[in-house]
Amino acid sequence: MLLATILFALGLIGLLVRRNLIFILMSIEVMLNAAGLAFVAAGAQWGQPDGQVMFIFILATAAAEVAVGLALVLRLHRQYKSLDVDAASEMRG
Amino acid sequence: MLKLLWLMPAIPFSSSLLLVLFGPRLAKKTAALLGVGSIAFAAAVSITVSATFLSARPPGDVFTQTLWTWMDVAGFQPHIGLYLDAISLVMTLVVTCVGALIHWYSAEFMIEDEGYSRFFAYMNLFVASMLTLLLADNLLLLYLGWEGVGLCSYLLIGFWYKDPANGAAGRKAFIVTRTGDTAMILGLALLVKQLGTLDMQELMGRASDQWQAGSPYALAAALLLLGGAVGKSAQLPLQTWLPDAMAGPTPTSALIHAATMVTAGVYLIARTHVLFSLAPLAQHLVAVVGIATLILAGCSALTQWDLKRVLAYSTISQIGYMFLALGVGAWSAAIFHFMTHAFFKALLFLGAGVIIDAMHEEHNIFKMGGLWKDLPIAFWTFLIGGCSLAGLPLVTAGFYSKGLIIWEARTSQSGSTALWLLAIAGVLLTALYTFRMIFVVFFGEAKIQVGKRPGYRMTIPLLALSALSIVGGFVQTPAALGNIHLFAGFLQSALPSVTERTVVSITEMGSEGLVTLAFLTGLGFAYLLYLRKPRYAAALSKPPFGKALHQFWFTDWGLDWLYERLFVRPVLWFARFDSSDFIDSLYTGVARLSELAYRALRSSETGKVRWYAAGIVFGAVLLVSMVSFL
Numbered sequence: 157m158l159l160a161t162i163l164f165a166l167g168l169i170g171l172l173v174r175r176n177l178i179f180i181l182m183s184i185e186v187m188l189n190a191a192g193l194a195f196v197a198a199g200a201q202w203g204q205p206d207g208q209v210m211f212i213f214i215l216a217t218a219a220a221e222v223a224v225g226l227a228l229v230l231r232l233h234r235q236y237k238s239l240d241v242d243a244a245s246e247m248r249g
Numbered sequence: 250m251l252k253l254l255w256l257m258p259a260i261p262f263s264s265s266l267l268l269v270l271f272g273p274r275l276a277k278k279t280a281a282l283l284g285v286g287s288i289a290f291a292a293a294v295s296i297t298v299s300a301t302f303l304s305a306r307p308p309g310d311v312f313t314q315t316l317w318t319w320m321d322v323a324g325f326q327p328h329i330g331l332y333l334d335a336i337s338l339v340m341t342l343v344v345t346c347v348g349a350l351i352h353w354y355s356a357e358f359m360i361e362d363e364g365y366s367r368f369f370a371y372m373n374l375f376v377a378s379m380l381t382l383l384l385a386d387n388l389l390l391l392y393l394g395w396e397g398v399g400l401c402s403y404l405l406i407g408f409w410y411k412d413p414a415n416g417a418a419g420r421k422a423f424i425v426t427r428t429g430d431t432a433m434i435l436g437l438a439l440l441v442k443q444l445g446t447l448d449m450q451e452l453m454g455r456a457s458d459q460w461q462a463g464s465p466y467a468l469a470a471a472l473l474l475l476g477g478a479v480g481k482s483a484q485l486p487l488q489t490w491l492p493d494a495m496a497g498p499t500p501t502s503a504l505i506h507a508a509t510m511v512t513a514g515v516y517l518i519a520r521t522h523v524l525f526s527l528a529p530l531a532q533h534l535v536a537v538v539g540i541a542t543l544i545l546a547g548c549s550a551l552t553q554w555d556l557k558r559v560l561a562y563s564t565i566s567q568i569g570y571m572f573l574a575l576g577v578g579a580w581s582a583a584i585f586h587f588m589t590h591a592f593f594k595a596l597l598f599l600g601a602g603v604i605i606d607a608m609h610e611e612h613n614i615f616k617m618g619g620l621w622k623d624l625p626i627a628f629w630t631f632l633i634g635g636c637s638l639a640g641l642p643l644v645t646a647g648f649y650s651k652g653l654i655i656w657e658a659r660t661s662q663s664g665s666t667a668l669w670l671l672a673i674a675g676v677l678l679t680a681l682y683t684f685r686m687i688f689v690v691f692f693g694e695a696k697i698q699v700g701k702r703p704g705y706r707m708t709i710p711l712l713a714l715s716a717l718s719i720v721g722g723f724v725q726t727p728a729a730l731g732n733i734h735l736f737a738g739f740l741q742s743a744l745p746s747v748t749e750r751t752v753v754s755i756t757e758m759g760s761e762g763l764v765t766l767a768f769l770t771g772l773g774f775a776y777l778l779y780l781r782k783p784r785y786a787a788a789l790s791k792p793p794f795g796k797a798l799h800q801f802w803f804t805d806w807g808l809d810w811l812y813e814r815l816f817v818r819p820v821l822w823f824a825r826f827d828s829s830d831f832i833d834s835l836y837t838g839v840a841r842l843s844e845l846a847y848r849a850l851r852s853s854e855t856g857k858v859r860w861y862a863a864g865i866v867f868g869a870v871l872l873v874s875m876v877s878f879l
Binding site: 168171172175241242244245246 | 856858859863
């Protein structure tokens with residue numbers, strides 16, 4: 157559990173401080189896996205299979221997320237010629 | 250064949266709908282085909298239905314067709330139902346046939362207008378509403394048609410909306426008639442409250458069962474309905490909108506503001522004649538309104554220089570005759586005059602359209618002249634229409650219908666010698682202003698070169714209407730002149746005949762003779778003043794008194810001036826004064842507050858994704874800690 161918490165916190169910090177889109181995606185990946193780890197650990201703790209089922213779900217979600225995310229990254233790179241996330245901040249109110 | 254009745258309003262309505270939806274994309278030819286064809290179809294249906302009605306009289310001389318129940322609220326169940334009897338038969342026949350001729354005419358008249366399909370859409374909607382009004386079997390459906398024609402009138406007066414003056418004229422017509430309509434809807438509410446139904450026949454039955462003659466309820470209901478009729482039919486004191494309504498295209502003036510819509514008030518009173526018989530005071534008021542309007546408008550018509558405004562005042566004046574007939578209980582005479590008036594007034598307006606077209610949009614009759622050689626068809630048809638309007642004895646329809654009204658104003662129990670004499674004076678005025686117009690426009694020297702000449706599509710309706718303006722009168726003639734009573738006899742099933750006085754000091758021929766004399770006097774004066782010695786006419790309006798009177802009559806007895814000061818300005822002043830009261834500031838306050846909140850929240854929308862992520866994190870932490878610690 158502790159490991160999962162640390163991993164999640166690392167991912168979160170990475171998400172907030174990094175400006176490179178690839179690193180942000182990787183941080184999200186880390187956070188997802190931390191959540192998965194928490195599920196598996198909780199399942200093992202109480203002897204329930206549900207934790208592992210949830211992990212499979214998370215894997216599927218992560219795969220889809222990466223596919224869409226990488227496509228977006230490609231488009232953004234084409235558009236702005238950089239991977240800096242703050243460059244794409246034209247939609248301000 | 251009577252079952253086809255519902256097609257009559259349905260066909261023009263659906264074609265209007267089609268023209269509204271697809272109009273701008275249609276070729277002009279298709280739009281005209283749709284617009285004119287639908288009215289021609291309605292006229293064909295109308296003729297078929299009439300033929301069936303006449304050959305095999307339905308029981309009670311009434312045919313009803315209930316289509317569906319409109320609404321059902323606490324026992325109040327108005328139907329969408331059609332009711333055909335002698336009155337609505339005559340009226341629908343006139344409306345569809347004259348309407349078809351006018352539509353045919355406009356197919357050529359409007360050809361160069363960019364709003365061609367829009368024009369036909371409005372005109373068809375008007376015919377559909379008018380037929381709904383005429384065929385309705387209850388007063389609520391009648392009111393729907395009533396408002397429908399009012400809407401179309403507004404739309405068509407402001408048809409050339411790019412000139413703000415036309416829009417103002419449309420609004421004026423709408424607001425003034427709406428004043429009358431408000432009285433009318435109050436009258437309907439009173440009838441529902443007191444008698445529990447709006448179905449025309451049942452209403453009349455219950456009214457005569459429950460109310461005695463002179464009962465205050467009957468009086469109030471009749472007066473309120475009269476208010477509606479006065480507004481729609483442009484009678485005193487609400488007639489001021491009609492002269493301004495001439496801002497619309499000329500076929501509109503012919504169809505709506507002369508032949509059909511403005512006579513809706515006459516129809517309403519004839520329809521609810523039982524109520525008016527129960528309230529003799531209200532009925533007497535109808536006669537007084539009629540006679541006052543016909544004299545006042547006749548005087549105003551004498552001073553106008555705009556061709557269409559002369560005709561507008563003459564319309565007001567002629568509807569005054571119809572009101573006079575209603576007021577003395579000569580119901581069928583009013584409908585008779587409606588019919589002949591529809592023929593000759595539509596003819597005069599269509600003729601005026603031809604003249605104005607030929608004169609390059611010039612409306613001033615004093616700038617025209619000598620047109621009889623250049624526009625022979627327009628001249629002869631206009632002359633026939635004018636003679637019918639003025640009541641040229643023996644040969645024209647107007648003579649017979651007006652003579653009947655004048656005669657019955659004398660002989661009816663509610664008539665009087667004063668009404669009779671004033672009505673004859675009205676004939677003099679009518680002849681005077683009609684021939685003033687004809688002499689000034691068609692004789693004298695030519696001042697403007699004739700431009701456009703009418704094509705066959707414009708002349709055929711003129712010829713057809715002039716034929717009708719002559720033969721239309723031979724369905725009802727006085728005893729000594731053929732003694733034909735087809736018209737009154739036919740209407741007898743729906744409208745009671747006049748209750749006559751026992752002793753009358755003059756014969757019908759004597760009355761007709763006086764009418765003829767008045768006509769000839771008017772014609773003679775017009776000849777003298779406007780053809781023979783025009784300087785006499787100028788001399789009449791030279792001295793201060795003559796000039797003031799001329800100005801007074803020209804401005805319609807100063808009514809516009811009076812209303813402007815009495816109603817328009819106080820209301821505008823109050824609206825301006827009251828535009829920022831307590832309730833208003835409440836609503837502006839709400840608007841201000843939302844604007845403030847919007848500005849505050851807008852600054853958080855930076856477009857920086859990482860800030861959003863941080864926001865989500867912060868929110869999630871807040872939520873989790875709230876759930877776990879509270």
